[in-house]
Amino acid sequence: MGTGGGSTKLIAALRAAATPDLYRDRQDRRNHAVDDFFRLWPEQPGGGRDAGLAAFDAGDPERADAVWEAAGTDVAHHNLAVLNHMLALDADHAVRVAAAKWRRSYRYWRAIWLSPTFWHLYAARLAGPGEPAATVRDTTSPSRQTAATVREQLPLVLARIGARVALRWAERRQSAEMVQAHWQLVEYDGFPENVRAKARLAGADAVIALTRARLAHADGVARPSPRSGASIGRQVRDKVAPALDLLARARVKGADPVEDEVAEHMLRWTAAYVEATGNFVEGLRVLHMARDLSPGYKVGSRIDSLIDDLKRQRTQAERPGTSIVDMMTSSDGLPYGVGWPPHLQ
Numbered sequence: 001m002g003t004g005g006g007s008t009k010l011i012a013a014l015r016a017a018a019t020p021d022l023y024r025d026r027q028d029r030r031n032h033a034v035d036d037f038f039r040l041w042p043e044q045p046g047g048g049r050d051a052g053l054a055a056f057d058a059g060d061p062e063r064a065d066a067v068w069e070a071a072g073t074d075v076a077h078h079n080l081a082v083l084n085h086m087l088a089l090d091a092d093h094a095v096r097v098a099a100a101k102w103r104r105s106y107r108y109w110r111a112i113w114l115s116p117t118f119w120h121l122y123a124a125r126l127a128g129p130g131e132p133a134a135t136v137r138d139t140t141s142p143s144r145q146t147a148a149t150v151r152e153q154l155p156l157v158l159a160r161i162g163a164r165v166a167l168r169w170a171e172r173r174q175s176a177e178m179v180q181a182h183w184q185l186v187e188y189d190g191f192p193e194n195v196r197a198k199a200r201l202a203g204a205d206a207v208i209a210l211t212r213a214r215l216a217h218a219d220g221v222a223r224p225s226p227r228s229g230a231s232i233g234r235q236v237r238d239k240v241a242p243a244l245d246l247l248a249r250a251r252v253k254g255a256d257p258v259e260d261e262v263a264e265h266m267l268r269w270t271a272a273y274v275e276a277t278g279n280f281v282e283g284l285r286v287l288h289m290a291r292d293l294s295p296g297y298k299v300g301s302r303i304d305s306l307i308d309d310l311k312r313q314r315t316q317a318e319r320p321g322t323s324i325v326d327m328m329t330s331s332d333g334l335p336y337g338v339g340w341p342p343h344l345q
Helices: 007-016 029-037 051-057 061-071 074-093 099-113 116-126 142-171 176-183 193-222 226-250 258-277 280-291 297-317
Strands: none
Touching (some): 051 074, 074 099, 074 142, 142 176, 142 193, 142 226, 193 226, 226 258, 280 297
Protein backbone atom coordinates (compact mmCIF):
# COMPACT_ATOMS: atom_id res chain seq x y z
CA MET A 1 0.00 0.00 0.00
CA GLY A 2 1.43 3.37 -0.96
CA THR A 3 2.08 5.93 1.73
CA GLY A 4 2.40 9.05 -0.37
CA GLY A 5 4.42 12.17 0.20
CA GLY A 6 5.39 13.27 3.68
CA SER A 7 4.90 9.78 5.06
CA THR A 8 8.23 9.76 6.93
CA LYS A 9 7.11 12.37 9.44
CA LEU A 10 3.71 10.73 9.72
CA ILE A 11 5.30 7.37 10.50
CA ALA A 12 7.49 9.12 13.10
CA ALA A 13 4.34 10.53 14.67
CA LEU A 14 2.79 7.07 14.70
CA ARG A 15 5.91 5.68 16.34
CA ALA A 16 5.51 8.34 19.03
CA ALA A 17 2.04 6.96 19.73
CA ALA A 18 3.77 4.06 21.49
CA THR A 19 5.95 6.29 23.67
CA PRO A 20 5.26 8.47 26.70
CA ASP A 21 6.12 11.71 24.85
CA LEU A 22 3.01 11.59 22.69
CA TYR A 23 2.77 14.27 19.97
CA ARG A 24 5.41 16.83 20.86
CA ASP A 25 4.22 19.26 18.17
CA ARG A 26 0.45 19.30 18.07
CA GLN A 27 0.40 21.99 15.39
CA ASP A 28 2.00 19.67 12.85
CA ARG A 29 -0.66 18.32 10.49
CA ARG A 30 0.65 14.77 10.71
CA ASN A 31 0.75 14.78 14.49
CA HIS A 32 -2.77 16.18 14.48
CA ALA A 33 -3.88 13.29 12.25
CA VAL A 34 -2.47 10.77 14.70
CA ASP A 35 -3.87 12.64 17.69
CA ASP A 36 -7.33 12.62 16.12
CA PHE A 37 -7.15 8.93 15.27
CA PHE A 38 -6.63 7.89 18.90
CA ARG A 39 -9.47 10.08 20.22
CA LEU A 40 -13.09 9.16 20.81
CA TRP A 41 -15.25 10.49 17.97
CA PRO A 42 -18.84 11.76 17.99
CA GLU A 43 -21.18 9.55 15.99
CA GLN A 44 -22.10 12.46 13.71
CA PRO A 45 -19.28 14.65 12.27
CA GLY A 46 -21.33 17.80 12.83
CA GLY A 47 -21.63 17.18 16.53
CA GLY A 48 -24.95 16.82 18.32
CA ARG A 49 -25.72 14.64 21.30
CA ASP A 50 -23.83 11.37 21.45
CA ALA A 51 -25.02 9.00 24.17
CA GLY A 52 -21.73 7.09 24.24
CA LEU A 53 -19.59 10.19 24.68
CA ALA A 54 -22.03 11.53 27.27
CA ALA A 55 -21.69 8.32 29.28
CA PHE A 56 -17.91 8.43 29.00
CA ASP A 57 -17.79 12.09 30.07
CA ALA A 58 -20.02 11.19 33.03
CA GLY A 59 -17.44 8.63 34.17
CA ASP A 60 -19.33 5.54 33.04
CA PRO A 61 -17.10 3.79 30.47
CA GLU A 62 -19.06 0.54 30.72
CA ARG A 63 -22.24 2.37 29.69
CA ALA A 64 -20.34 4.02 26.84
CA ASP A 65 -19.12 0.60 25.73
CA ALA A 66 -22.67 -0.77 25.70
CA VAL A 67 -23.99 2.22 23.69
CA TRP A 68 -21.32 1.89 21.02
CA GLU A 69 -21.66 -1.88 20.80
CA ALA A 70 -25.38 -1.48 20.18
CA ALA A 71 -24.74 1.17 17.52
CA GLY A 72 -22.46 -1.12 15.52
CA THR A 73 -21.18 1.60 13.16
CA ASP A 74 -17.61 2.18 12.02
CA VAL A 75 -17.37 5.17 14.36
CA ALA A 76 -18.72 3.07 17.23
CA HIS A 77 -16.20 0.31 16.50
CA HIS A 78 -13.41 2.89 16.46
CA ASN A 79 -14.53 4.24 19.82
CA LEU A 80 -14.75 0.73 21.27
CA ALA A 81 -11.15 0.07 20.20
CA VAL A 82 -9.89 3.34 21.69
CA LEU A 83 -11.95 3.01 24.89
CA ASN A 84 -10.92 -0.55 25.68
CA HIS A 85 -7.29 0.16 24.84
CA MET A 86 -7.29 3.12 27.24
CA LEU A 87 -8.91 1.03 29.98
CA ALA A 88 -6.40 -1.80 29.43
CA LEU A 89 -3.46 0.61 29.64
CA ASP A 90 -4.90 2.19 32.79
CA ALA A 91 -5.12 -1.27 34.36
CA ASP A 92 -1.55 -2.07 33.29
CA HIS A 93 -0.16 1.07 34.92
CA ALA A 94 -2.06 0.12 38.07
CA VAL A 95 -0.42 -3.36 37.87
CA ARG A 96 -3.73 -5.07 37.16
CA VAL A 97 -4.34 -7.63 34.44
CA ALA A 98 -7.01 -6.61 31.94
CA ALA A 99 -6.97 -9.48 29.46
CA ALA A 100 -10.63 -9.02 28.49
CA LYS A 101 -10.07 -5.32 27.72
CA TRP A 102 -7.03 -6.08 25.59
CA ARG A 103 -8.91 -8.74 23.63
CA ARG A 104 -11.87 -6.43 23.15
CA SER A 105 -9.72 -3.54 21.96
CA TYR A 106 -7.91 -5.69 19.43
CA ARG A 107 -11.19 -7.14 18.18
CA TYR A 108 -12.35 -3.66 17.22
CA TRP A 109 -8.94 -2.47 15.97
CA ARG A 110 -9.13 -5.36 13.54
CA ALA A 111 -12.72 -4.50 12.60
CA ILE A 112 -11.85 -0.94 11.56
CA TRP A 113 -8.54 -1.99 9.99
CA LEU A 114 -10.53 -4.26 7.65
CA SER A 115 -13.26 -1.70 6.89
CA PRO A 116 -12.76 0.39 3.70
CA THR A 117 -15.66 2.65 4.68
CA PHE A 118 -13.95 3.51 7.96
CA TRP A 119 -10.82 4.73 6.17
CA HIS A 120 -12.91 6.80 3.75
CA LEU A 121 -14.55 8.33 6.81
CA TYR A 122 -11.19 9.00 8.45
CA ALA A 123 -9.87 10.64 5.27
CA ALA A 124 -12.90 12.89 5.23
CA ARG A 125 -12.20 13.93 8.83
CA LEU A 126 -8.64 14.82 7.82
CA ALA A 127 -9.60 16.88 4.79
CA GLY A 128 -8.75 20.55 5.17
CA PRO A 129 -10.87 23.45 3.98
CA GLY A 130 -9.06 23.46 0.64
CA GLU A 131 -9.79 19.80 0.00
CA PRO A 132 -13.39 19.32 -1.18
CA ALA A 133 -15.22 16.03 -0.87
CA ALA A 134 -14.61 15.18 -4.53
CA THR A 135 -10.86 15.46 -3.95
CA VAL A 136 -11.02 13.29 -0.83
CA ARG A 137 -12.34 10.44 -2.97
CA ASP A 138 -9.16 10.64 -5.07
CA THR A 139 -6.64 8.05 -3.84
CA THR A 140 -3.80 10.52 -4.47
CA SER A 141 -5.28 13.22 -2.24
CA PRO A 142 -3.30 14.17 0.91
CA SER A 143 -6.05 13.01 3.24
CA ARG A 144 -6.40 9.63 1.52
CA GLN A 145 -2.64 9.10 1.54
CA THR A 146 -2.48 9.99 5.23
CA ALA A 147 -5.32 7.57 5.99
CA ALA A 148 -3.55 4.85 3.96
CA THR A 149 -0.35 5.36 5.96
CA VAL A 150 -2.17 5.22 9.30
CA ARG A 151 -3.92 2.03 8.23
CA GLU A 152 -0.65 0.45 7.11
CA GLN A 153 1.12 1.40 10.33
CA LEU A 154 -1.67 0.68 12.83
CA PRO A 155 -0.74 -2.98 13.51
CA LEU A 156 2.88 -1.90 14.01
CA VAL A 157 1.89 0.86 16.45
CA LEU A 158 -0.21 -1.63 18.40
CA ALA A 159 2.71 -4.08 18.37
CA ARG A 160 5.08 -1.49 19.85
CA ILE A 161 2.60 -0.68 22.59
CA GLY A 162 2.05 -4.39 23.26
CA ALA A 163 5.79 -5.01 23.42
CA ARG A 164 6.27 -2.26 25.98
CA VAL A 165 3.46 -3.70 28.07
CA ALA A 166 5.01 -7.19 27.90
CA LEU A 167 8.37 -5.73 28.91
CA ARG A 168 6.85 -3.92 31.89
CA TRP A 169 5.42 -7.23 33.12
CA ALA A 170 8.80 -8.89 32.58
CA GLU A 171 10.51 -6.13 34.57
CA ARG A 172 7.95 -6.68 37.32
CA ARG A 173 9.41 -10.21 37.55
CA GLN A 174 6.08 -11.80 36.66
CA SER A 175 5.83 -15.37 35.42
CA ALA A 176 6.94 -16.31 31.92
CA GLU A 177 3.33 -17.27 31.17
CA MET A 178 2.10 -13.80 32.13
CA VAL A 179 4.75 -12.10 30.00
CA GLN A 180 4.02 -14.38 27.05
CA ALA A 181 0.30 -13.64 27.31
CA HIS A 182 1.07 -9.94 26.90
CA TRP A 183 3.57 -10.58 24.10
CA GLN A 184 0.78 -12.30 22.17
CA LEU A 185 -0.72 -8.83 21.74
CA VAL A 186 2.29 -8.06 19.56
CA GLU A 187 1.52 -10.87 17.14
CA TYR A 188 -2.27 -10.63 17.27
CA ASP A 189 -3.67 -13.49 15.21
CA GLY A 190 -6.50 -11.39 13.81
CA PHE A 191 -4.13 -9.79 11.30
CA PRO A 192 -2.79 -11.56 8.18
CA GLU A 193 0.48 -13.44 8.63
CA ASN A 194 2.55 -10.97 6.58
CA VAL A 195 1.27 -8.15 8.80
CA ARG A 196 1.93 -10.19 11.93
CA ALA A 197 5.54 -10.76 10.83
CA LYS A 198 6.06 -7.01 10.48
CA ALA A 199 4.34 -6.45 13.81
CA ARG A 200 6.61 -8.95 15.57
CA LEU A 201 9.65 -7.15 14.25
CA ALA A 202 8.22 -3.76 15.26
CA GLY A 203 7.57 -5.07 18.77
CA ALA A 204 11.09 -6.45 19.06
CA ASP A 205 12.51 -3.17 17.76
CA ALA A 206 10.63 -1.29 20.49
CA VAL A 207 12.25 -3.46 23.19
CA ILE A 208 15.65 -3.13 21.52
CA ALA A 209 15.30 0.66 21.33
CA LEU A 210 14.63 0.85 25.08
CA THR A 211 17.63 -1.38 25.75
CA ARG A 212 19.89 0.79 23.59
CA ALA A 213 18.66 3.92 25.35
CA ARG A 214 19.63 2.41 28.70
CA LEU A 215 23.04 1.44 27.34
CA ALA A 216 23.62 4.97 26.01
CA HIS A 217 22.68 6.50 29.36
CA ALA A 218 24.97 4.13 31.27
CA ASP A 219 27.80 4.74 28.82
CA GLY A 220 27.52 8.46 29.44
CA VAL A 221 28.13 7.78 33.13
CA ALA A 222 30.84 5.13 32.73
CA ARG A 223 33.15 6.83 30.24
CA PRO A 224 34.13 9.82 32.42
CA SER A 225 34.24 7.60 35.51
CA PRO A 226 36.09 4.38 34.67
CA ARG A 227 36.27 3.35 38.34
CA SER A 228 32.50 2.89 38.23
CA GLY A 229 32.66 0.58 35.21
CA ALA A 230 32.21 -2.70 37.07
CA SER A 231 29.24 -1.55 39.15
CA ILE A 232 27.61 0.02 36.08
CA GLY A 233 28.11 -3.21 34.17
CA ARG A 234 26.38 -5.17 36.92
CA GLN A 235 23.50 -2.69 37.16
CA VAL A 236 22.94 -2.62 33.41
CA ARG A 237 23.05 -6.41 33.17
CA ASP A 238 20.34 -6.63 35.84
CA LYS A 239 18.29 -3.83 34.29
CA VAL A 240 18.21 -5.20 30.74
CA ALA A 241 17.98 -8.90 31.66
CA PRO A 242 14.14 -8.95 31.36
CA ALA A 243 14.34 -7.39 27.90
CA LEU A 244 16.96 -9.90 26.75
CA ASP A 245 14.94 -12.80 28.16
CA LEU A 246 11.80 -11.52 26.41
CA LEU A 247 13.58 -11.21 23.07
CA ALA A 248 15.16 -14.65 23.47
CA ARG A 249 11.75 -16.25 24.05
CA ALA A 250 10.11 -14.30 21.21
CA ARG A 251 12.76 -15.38 18.66
CA VAL A 252 11.80 -12.66 16.21
CA LYS A 253 13.34 -13.25 12.81
CA GLY A 254 15.37 -10.26 11.62
CA ALA A 255 15.70 -8.59 15.05
CA ASP A 256 19.11 -7.14 15.92
CA PRO A 257 21.20 -9.25 18.36
CA VAL A 258 21.15 -6.62 21.09
CA GLU A 259 22.78 -9.00 23.59
CA ASP A 260 25.99 -8.43 21.62
CA GLU A 261 25.72 -4.70 22.27
CA VAL A 262 25.11 -5.21 25.99
CA ALA A 263 28.04 -7.60 26.29
CA GLU A 264 30.36 -5.28 24.35
CA HIS A 265 29.50 -2.32 26.58
CA MET A 266 30.18 -4.45 29.65
CA LEU A 267 33.49 -5.48 28.08
CA ARG A 268 34.54 -1.86 27.49
CA TRP A 269 33.46 -0.65 30.92
CA THR A 270 35.23 -3.54 32.65
CA ALA A 271 38.47 -3.07 30.73
CA ALA A 272 38.54 0.59 31.74
CA TYR A 273 37.64 -0.33 35.33
CA VAL A 274 40.50 -2.81 35.69
CA GLU A 275 42.95 -0.37 34.14
CA ALA A 276 41.86 2.30 36.61
CA THR A 277 41.72 0.12 39.73
CA GLY A 278 43.83 -2.98 39.14
CA ASN A 279 40.97 -5.05 40.60
CA PHE A 280 41.25 -8.17 38.46
CA VAL A 281 38.90 -10.25 40.61
CA GLU A 282 35.92 -7.92 40.20
CA GLY A 283 36.75 -7.37 36.56
CA LEU A 284 36.67 -11.11 35.90
CA ARG A 285 33.33 -11.46 37.68
CA VAL A 286 31.71 -8.85 35.44
CA LEU A 287 33.29 -10.28 32.30
CA HIS A 288 31.87 -13.71 33.09
CA MET A 289 28.45 -12.05 33.49
CA ALA A 290 28.91 -10.55 30.02
CA ARG A 291 29.94 -13.94 28.64
CA ASP A 292 26.81 -15.51 30.14
CA LEU A 293 24.70 -13.29 27.86
CA SER A 294 25.75 -15.65 25.02
CA PRO A 295 26.89 -13.00 22.57
CA GLY A 296 27.96 -13.88 19.04
CA TYR A 297 31.38 -15.19 18.09
CA LYS A 298 33.04 -11.81 17.48
CA VAL A 299 32.09 -10.24 20.82
CA GLY A 300 32.37 -13.51 22.71
CA SER A 301 35.93 -14.11 21.51
CA ARG A 302 36.94 -10.60 22.58
CA ILE A 303 35.51 -11.22 26.04
CA ASP A 304 37.36 -14.55 26.22
CA SER A 305 40.57 -12.81 25.18
CA LEU A 306 40.28 -10.20 27.92
CA ILE A 307 39.38 -12.87 30.50
CA ASP A 308 42.59 -14.70 29.59
CA ASP A 309 44.58 -11.44 29.80
CA LEU A 310 43.17 -10.57 33.22
CA LYS A 311 43.85 -14.04 34.57
CA ARG A 312 47.45 -13.74 33.39
CA GLN A 313 47.77 -10.28 34.91
CA ARG A 314 46.28 -11.49 38.18
CA THR A 315 48.87 -14.27 38.30
CA GLN A 316 51.66 -11.78 37.58
CA ALA A 317 50.38 -9.45 40.28
CA GLU A 318 50.76 -12.23 42.83
CA ARG A 319 54.47 -12.59 42.01
CA PRO A 320 56.95 -10.48 44.01
CA GLY A 321 58.66 -7.68 42.10
CA THR A 322 56.12 -7.41 39.26
CA SER A 323 55.71 -3.82 38.02
CA ILE A 324 52.47 -2.10 37.03
CA VAL A 325 53.75 -1.94 33.44
CA ASP A 326 54.11 -5.71 33.42
CA MET A 327 50.60 -6.16 34.76
CA MET A 328 48.95 -3.78 32.31
CA THR A 329 50.44 -5.35 29.17
CA SER A 330 48.07 -7.39 27.02
CA SER A 331 48.82 -10.83 25.67
CA ASP A 332 49.91 -9.36 22.33
CA GLY A 333 52.76 -7.56 24.09
CA LEU A 334 51.30 -4.07 23.78
CA PRO A 335 50.59 -1.88 26.84
CA TYR A 336 46.98 -0.90 27.41
CA GLY A 337 47.95 2.68 28.14
CA VAL A 338 45.31 5.30 28.98
CA GLY A 339 41.70 4.99 27.89
CA TRP A 340 40.28 1.93 26.13
CA PRO A 341 42.63 -1.02 25.55
CA PRO A 342 43.81 -0.95 21.90
CA HIS A 343 42.06 -4.18 20.92
CA LEU A 344 38.77 -2.77 22.28
CA GLN A 345 38.81 0.50 20.34
